[in-house]
Amino acid sequence: MTKVNVNQLPQQGVKSLELQFPDGWDVHIANMNGHDRRPLTIDAVRASLQKPLGTKTIQELAKGKNEVAIIFDDYARGSKWGDIATLVLEDLAAAGIPDENIRFICGLGNHGTGNRTDMVRKLNEDIVSRYMVVNHNAFVNCKEVGTTKNWGTKIEANGELMECDLKIALGVTCPHPIAGFGGGTKAILPGVVSYQTIVDNHANSFKAAFAAMKESQEKGTPPTIGMAVYGDSHPVVDDSDEAAEMVGLDFVINTLVNSRGEHVSVYAGHYHEVHMAAIKEGKSHYLTPYVKNTDIVIANAFYKANENLIALFATPNSLKREGGDLVLINNCPEGQVPHYYAGEWGKFSRGVGATPSQLAPFVNNCILYNEYKYPGSFWPMEPKEKLRQMDKWADVITLLKKLHGDQAKVVVYPNATIQYIAITEKSRHDAVCPAH
Numbered sequence: 001m002t003k004v005n006v007n008q009l010p011q012q013g014v015k016s017l018e019l020q021f022p023d024g025w026d027v028h029i030a031n032m033n034g035h036d037r038r039p040l041t042i043d044a045v046r047a048s049l050q051k052p053l054g055t056k057t058i059q060e061l062a063k064g065k066n067e068v069a070i071i072f073d074d075y076a077r078g079s080k081w082g083d084i085a086t087l088v089l090e091d092l093a094a095a096g097i098p099d100e101n102i103r104f105i106c107g108l109g110n111h112g113t114g115n116r117t118d119m120v121r122k123l124n125e126d127i128v129s130r131y132m133v134v135n136h137n138a139f140v141n142c143k144e145v146g147t148t149k150n151w152g153t154k155i156e157a158n159g160e161l162m163e164c165d166l167k168i169a170l171g172v173t174c175p176h177p178i179a180g181f182g183g184g185t186k187a188i189l190p191g192v193v194s195y196q197t198i199v200d201n202h203a204n205s206f207k208a209a210f211a212a213m214k215e216s217q218e219k220g221t222p223p224t225i226g227m228a229v230y231g232d233s234h235p236v237v238d239d240s241d242e243a244a245e246m247v248g249l250d251f252v253i254n255t256l257v258n259s260r261g262e263h264v265s266v267y268a269g270h271y272h273e274v275h276m277a278a279i280k281e282g283k284s285h286y287l288t289p290y291v292k293n294t295d296i297v298i299a300n301a302f303y304k305a306n307e308n309l310i311a312l313f314a315t316p317n318s319l320k321r322e323g324g325d326l327v328l329i330n331n332c333p334e335g336q337v338p339h340y341y342a343g344e345w346g347k348f349s350r351g352v353g354a355t356p357s358q359l360a361p362f363v364n365n366c367i368l369y370n371e372y373k374y375p376g377s378f379w380p381m382e383p384k385e386k387l388r389q390m391d392k393w394a395d396v397i398t399l400l401k402k403l404h405g406d407q408a409k410v411v412v413y414p415n416a417t418i419q420y421i422a423i424t425e426k427s428r429h430d431a432v433c434p435a436h
Contacts, residue, residue, distance in 0.1 A: 002027050006300040006414045008331045010078030010261040011121045017331065019298070019393060024406040028294075032419045034285035035259035045084055045266050049091065052251070052269030053277060058088060061250055062095035062166055069164040071187045072171075074108035075118045076337040078261035078303040079172045082124030084253060088168060089127070097166075103132040105161060107169070107191025110138055110198050110351075112338030134160070138340070142194035148242040150235065151204045155243045156194035168251045169271070172263075173278035174303070174418040175286050177313045178209050180230035183254040184275030185240035188247050197243075198341055202353055205236045227313055228286065228420035230279050237275070244271055254278045256285050259415050261303050288419040291411040294318045295404050298327045304417035305332040309357050309379045311416035316363050317423050318411050325403060326359075327367045327396060335377030344380055356380035365403070369396050 002021040007014050021027050050057060062068065070088060072081050085104070092102060104123065106114055113135040119128045127133070141159035148155065161167060169191075173183035190198045212225040223229055225236070252271040255263040256278065265281060267274045299315040301308040308330040316326055336343070342353040359366055359381065366381070368389045381387060390396050400408070413419055 004029060004412050006329065006412065007260055007302050008305075009333070010303055010305065011075055011080075011118075012333065014260050017329070019412070020397065021410060022397070022401060022406065022408075025408045025410050027410045027412065028291045029412050029414065030288050030291050030419075030421075031259065031414055032286045032288045034256065034264060035415070037258045037264040037285075039258070039262040040255070040264060040266055042083060042087070045263075046087055048266045048268045049087060049253070053267065054270030054273040055251060058091040058168065058251055059095045062092050062097055065095075065097065065166040066101060067164040068092060068097055068102045068166045068168070069161045070102065070104045071107045071161070071167070071169040071192055072104060072122060073187070073191070074106050074111055075114050075122060075334070076108070076111055076304060076306050077172060078305075079122070079255070079257065079263070080261075081122055081170050082127060084170065084255075084263070084266075085123055085127055088170075088253070089131075099131060103134060103160065103164075105158060105192060106133070106135045107187050108136055109190035109193075110195060110339060110341040112340075136192045138193070138195040138198065142197075146246040148239050150238040150242055151201065153189075153197060153201045153204070153239055153243070155189070155246050156197050157188070157243070157247045158192040161192055161247065166251075167247065167249050168253070169249060170253050172257055173254045173267075173275065173282050174257060175228040175282070175420045177227050177310055178205050178225065179236045179240075180225070180228060180234050181275070181279050181282055183278060184237060184252065185244035185249065185271050186237075187244075187252070188249055189240040189243040192247075193243065195340060199352060201239055202341060204239070206353070206355070208235050228283060230283075241272065256282055257303065257418070259302075283420070286418060286420040288413065288421045290421050290423040291318050292423075293320050293409065294411045295320065295324045295408040296327065296400060296410040297324065298329065298410065298412040299416040300329040300412070300414050301332070301417050302415045305330060306334060306337040307379075307417065308332070308336065309381065311413070312357065312359075312366075314421045314423065315413050315416050316360055317421070319362055321362050323362050323364045325365045325367065325400060326363050327369055327400075330368060330370045331372060332370065333372045335372070335374045336379055344378060350380065354380055356382040358382055359386055365399075367396055367399070369393065
């Protein structure tokens with residue numbers, strides 16, 4: 001048997017899942033360029049904080065300030081912030097900010113709230129025990145701060161955040177199917193704004209994305225919106241940048257991550273300069289070789305395991321156009337993130353933005369492999385007749401052997417929710433149209 005190991009459970013403690021394939025199968029492992037980079041050292045992070053891009057240091061910014069908010073991404077991302085947040089807290093203490101004037105706000109946007117266990121995983125026990133750590137609430141206590149010129153989005157921001165006179169955000173720059181790259185001012189929009197602000201912004205985001213996909217497919221031109229697509233500006237990010245300016249975001253720390261979800265590069269300072277610098281490196285770091293004309297694609301949803309459909313954005317393009325089978329590995333004990341805008345809320349109930357993802361016609365079967373079966377937690381995907389749910393890898397292989405016999409070409413994408421696959425610009429959107 002051919003054996004391939006892929007990572008699982010970024011928040012619970014990374015473990016390896018062994019995948020076994022028949023000996024006669026030709027199995028390719030398509031890692032992103034930076035998959036095995038070493039984690040950052042504390043000294044490297046400290047050096048970045050002391051030489052920020054486009055602004056003063058945290059300690060300098062904190063002088064004379066009273067209330068501080070530190071925004072961090074939620075449990076739908078595999079990032080952990082304990083060590084980096086501790087350095088931020090040291091700088092704030094050196095500037096004379098007392099512990100009781102510092103709060104951490106989980107920028108979860110329209111996702112469901114996290115509990116104490118989630119917060120400890122994201123930060124650490126010492127921080128959660130010592131400081132106020134709260135969820136953003138998109139439904140109450142949001143304060144109107146202005147309207148963007150980009151799309152005319154009325155920005156209603158977290159009221160607690162707006163009571164603070166120093167605002168810091170922690171985030172990861174990695175490929176995103178709509179914004180090109182996450183990180184930057186996504187910490188503000190959608191991170192800490194109201195439900196209605198997110199609905200209005202996302203309506204325009206998806207409209208722009210679908211228009212870009214259609215134009216790319218019809219004209220054969222490079223797409224202007226998509227995974228890792230980012231030029232000098234971006235309409236989705238422009239809206240978020242305007243929101244950050246209105247809110248008064250003072251300082252951003254963004255990182256790149258390796259295949260285990262560990263921070264491997266860091267940028268700190270003004271949100272625009274940080275985002276552009278991180279993207280410049282990220283385009284190479286997350287770049288993944290394109291393996292084409294395969295019979296089977298294995299897409300492992302790791303870093304964003306509870307937003308699993310992101311793993312299907314480009315990976316199906318590796319299948320033969322005459323047809324092949326797709327396996328989505330989605331081991332996620334907590335299930336898919338509850339999503340008030342784009343999730344399912346019952347057999348007949350969905351969020352207002354829950355447009356089902358459409359599998360390409362050349363995907364014969366989409367096998368959803370998950371050891372933690374949970375029918376109540378599932379993103380909408382169509383056509384339903386192509387979907388098969390399984391919780392034993394041996395059953396997955398039995399089915400695939402029945403379909404493909406003793407010879408098959410297989411590609412494994414080990415971290416498919418953040419990999420940027422180096423396919424042609426024209427075909428990047430051909431395989432699946434994501435709802436999220």
